[in-house]
Amino acid sequence: MNQSTARKTSATTDDHQEDRPHVLTLPLEDQQADREPHSYERWLLAKLMRMAGSPPVRFQLWNDEFVGPEVGQARFTLRLTDPKALYALVTNPNLAFGDLYSAGRLQVEGDLSDLMEALYRSLHNARQQWPRWLEALWRNHNPRPTGVSEARENIHHHYDLGNEFYQLWLDQAEMQYTCAYYETPELTLEQAQLAKLEHVCRKLRLKPGMTVVEAGCGWGGLARYMARNYGVKVHSYNISKEQLTYAREEARRQQLDHLIDYVEDDYRNISGQYDAFVSIGMLEHVGKDNYQALSELIRRSLKPNGIALLHSIGRNRPMLMNAWIEKRIFPGAYPPSISEFMGICEHGGFSVMDVENLRLHYAQTLTHWMERFRNNMDKVTGMYDEHFVRAWEMYLAGSIAAFRTGSLQLFQVVFTHGENNQLPQSRKDIYRSPAAPEAY
Amino acid sequence: MNQSTARKTSATTDDHQEDRPHVLTLPLEDQQADREPHSYERWLLAKLMRMAGSPPVRFQLWNDEFVGPEVGQARFTLRLTDPKALYALVTNPNLAFGDLYSAGRLQVEGDLSDLMEALYRSLHNARQQWPRWLEALWRNHNPRPTGVSEARENIHHHYDLGNEFYQLWLDQAEMQYTCAYYETPELTLEQAQLAKLEHVCRKLRLKPGMTVVEAGCGWGGLARYMARNYGVKVHSYNISKEQLTYAREEARRQQLDHLIDYVEDDYRNISGQYDAFVSIGMLEHVGKDNYQALSELIRRSLKPNGIALLHSIGRNRPMLMNAWIEKRIFPGAYPPSISEFMGICEHGGFSVMDVENLRLHYAQTLTHWMERFRNNMDKVTGMYDEHFVRAWEMYLAGSIAAFRTGSLQLFQVVFTHGENNQLPQSRKDIYRSPAAPEAY
Known part of the structure; x- marks a missing residue:
């Protein structure tokens, strides 16, 4: 839908702008x-x-x-x-x-x-x-292109809806807009999101003083978690202005800004070499045409013994994104099938070390989001029109259904350079203690 | 190499048989x-x-x-x-x-x-x-075909070399001729092989009374481990006569034969539906042409909420098997790349839940095998000629090198039907306690 028309504060001005997705309506008299x-x-x-x-x-x-x-x-x-x-x-x-x-x-x-x-x-x-x-x-149509300039439009469309809006229904711990990790089913959304961050850090085997580069950082929660709990230096790339504003303010407030550099730039412009390359929930927006370039980017950004982790919505088979979601909610979105995902790793000569599928965790995450969204319905309708509110409900409900029925998957993939022999002996230490805090 | 000629007990008779791999030799006078x-x-x-x-x-x-x-x-x-x-x-x-x-x-x-x-x-x-x-x-040449009759030849060539020979250098616990699991680096070969069996059982979430089908069972160790420690009923398929003879005797000796059916038949003839489908070290011999059929076989053999596990040597990129290994050691062998492996899962509409790469564990396993092989050199040379002994040394040494340098990988892949929602909450319980026995 056209968020510009939907947002009550900035209505009317671009009602007829046709270059952004908009909702099919007909005059009532017809x-x-x-x-x-x-x-x-x-x-x-x-x-x-x-x-x-x-x-x-x-x-x-x-x-x-x-x-x-x-x-x-x-x-x-x-x-x-x-x-x-x-x-x-x-x-x-x-x-x-x-x-x-x-x-x-x-x-x-x-x-x-x-x-x-x-x-x-x-x-x-x-x-x-x-x-x-x-x-x-x-058949679903092909997703919109995801070149550097189109990606800005695509990301702006969804992620710049306003931080106050997302704050109404995302977790209050680190504003995570990606799948949480319910290591036990009774966790709160906050606990499960913090557990996800911890789980990712453990998979990356972070140690103090290491350097991390992050492609697509949302509101910057992972970078802050890493800096706070692991003492690493993080460079986080994002092209959503509103998210970056929040991320920077929050890092300053937590006095972590000396460890984190939030960079307003396309992931394709990442430079330097790091001990870890991480990307949570960006691959869905990268587009198949850019998989090889992404792989080459990771290849040159990762130190010889570095570890990379990509966390993304995926598929059991190659399949286009649902047409309505691609058109109204996530322009340009394409979740890779597991073999397409592995193709990214193969192209760069990487060695896939660990794949974990958290599909049902995403269904539970979305259920928690939906609950909060509905509990805050009055505030949301104060910000946006009813059309927007219903579209958002449909998006959340449809996503819950997609993860519950196995139409969508959530893959966390860990990989290293093919020549790297500094590998962890086993995955045991990932499970050394609960990843979630006892309470939040 | 031609094992028939190599084996001292049955020499001379088929020295000139050209339909089996043989070693290039030239008369000395030339x-x-x-x-x-x-x-x-x-x-x-x-x-x-x-x-x-x-x-x-x-x-x-x-x-x-x-x-x-x-x-x-x-x-x-x-x-x-x-x-x-x-x-x-x-x-x-x-x-x-x-x-x-x-x-x-x-x-x-x-x-x-x-x-x-x-x-x-x-x-x-x-x-x-x-x-x-x-x-x-x-370039390595294409592997030999792996149809039902060729597979018999291929498997006979390697696995029917004689149980006494393999007993000289494989573990004494369960005669495992596949990658062990060194959850800690100091484990003995026996501990690490038992840890592998336990690791696999945990990944399959076995419970007493469940039924398991196994494609390619070697000397039957996994089936016995499962029956003994998990109280499950196992149907294990194999086309190596010598291995089956050993497997059956050992099951009787351990009074497990009421729980295990060792079937002398091609995996393609598996029938029935089971709670678990497992195959350790057979996929390397299946051949790309048969991947889709294997996928369909697993699809029909696995109960709606069942779990499948394939453990196989693999690659970071599609690549033919080393020519010498394919010609002299493992006729028909082709280790799949990780995306080819995932293609098997995609074809059957499966959901990949877990991939673990144990590459360096195979290097360590092979190092232990090599050590024992060398320590038993006198006995091996009593069974086979020097040519055979040197070929076997080259095969073990080359394999160690291939796993150390990342030319070969070892993937354990867990997957379920795409619609199965009875999934474990996390992988935590796989790591609830050491998988290896304290001593062996």
Whole structure:
């Protein structure tokens, strides 16, 4: 969606700016919500549901009539407010589902994450029987380019929404907008995010005085954690202005600024050689075209005995990002499949030492975010319009479903130069004590 | 090499059988070891060494003359016993080095593993500058086919050399002919092999009453360990007769035969569904052409919430097996690169949960094997001819070097069906206590 229009403080000025993703809306007078549904409209919806594997869903049309299974078999009711919403949905369900929900023209009765999970499962099974033409119709389009200038636009679109907004629902420990590590299931979001940071530091085998370079640092939490707890010097690159402002202020406040250099620059401009190369949640934005260059960059930035860690959303198979997410939420996003991920390591002559998949940890992280987002709904609606709020809910709910159903994975990959023989004897010391603080 | 000819007990009969790998030998009268070396022969050797990156090696020719760097710079002396050995080496060094060593026509002064390591490092660096024609000349050939009938031949060639032979230098705990797990560096071979078995069981999260299928079971040690320590039922497939004979006897002796079914059959004929699918050191013999079929086999053999583990030698990049090893030692062998390995998982819609690289553990395992092999040299030479003994030494030394220099990797990969949500919360419990017994 177009965040510029959504943000209440800076509305109207660029309402018609077409170069950024925006939400499909139609003037209400065209929506013909006062007429009776046609029988072929009911047929189209029923057909759509069959192609989607008959999920436990029924529709309520604009005249309150129900289409689909009995209420006993339908765990969710989707209300379509007008005929055009129905046409948008049946002709381009992949994109329109999120857009109509955001616009309030598709309303959901039942839990949104559970609905999305049911739809994911149902679709996943149904797709295996689809004819080729249907698969082609459904196909997600290629992500937007991610060159140096486009990357700035892509990142600005999402990460510069305002630090106050993210503070409402991210953890209060280190503003981590990536998968947490629930080493035990009852951890709070704060504990699990700190555990993630600790887990990453342990995998990197940090020692005081070492140097670290970080590609994409968010609000700078990992760099501060490393400097504070491991006494290392960190250079952290980011192209989101709002995040960097926060990161720098926070480092000063914690008197860590002598150990951390937050650099406002593209990761491609990283220079120097370091004991560790780390990137948490940036690879999803890098784009396949840049994998080889990233690999070469890590090759020249890592000291001979250095350790690199990439943490990224990934896939079990190569697959384009969901169209709605790529268009409205994360422009340019492409999560690599595990073999594509390994291809990055192979290109640079690296030796992959450790891969850990934290898929269900991301589902739990997102569930915690969703909870806080909803608890702060009044504040969010004070900042943004309802359209934005619903889009964000859909994004969080859809992501929970994607991680729960295995449509998305979360890979932490540790690797070294192929010639490096200074390797840890085992992974045992990563587990020497709990990674999470006892309380937060 | 041709084991049939090598084995003293069954010599002569099939000396000229050409369908099995055999060692290049020339009748001595052709070898012209009594003439002076020509100047262009010295030039050829010097050229070969330059192309190989000038390793710290000098040659001693059949007339005792030295070629190469001063004794101070040369850590190793390679003695060539005759002119034809020189020609074989310069025209096909990749294959001839091992063959000439086995034949006693290339003799090494200095530690063989250290020499091989120095050659690997030197070659690795030099190759990056090689012109294309030289790279093409050096190229390893494609491995032999690994269909059901060829696989029998391939496996028989190596694994049916005689249990008494392997007992001389493998661990006395469970006859493990795969990488051990040195969770601490001072472990004995027996402790480290038992630790490997325990490590694998923990990764598979075995519980009493579960069922396991094993593809390629060697002498059956993992199956017995699982039955004994975890109370699971194991079906273990193998096509090496000699190994199975030992495995079955040992299971009976340990009164574990009610829990273990050792099946003499190709892994492709595995049937049924199991809580765990495990394969230690078989993937190297499967061949790229069969990766998809293997993936589909695991898909249908694994229960919905089951866990699979593949343990295999691998590569940092796709690369053919060393020609000499493929021809003389492991016919049909091809260690997958990490992305090829992941491709196996992707094909079956699996979710990769854990990858661990134990490269240096294999170097240590091989060092222990080599030590025992040398300590039992008198017994080995009682069983096989000198040619065989030298070939085996070269194979062990070359493998040590390959793992030390990162030319080979050892990957343990854990994966599940993509839809499985019954995943362990973390890997912490794998490290709950030492995997190795306190003593052996």
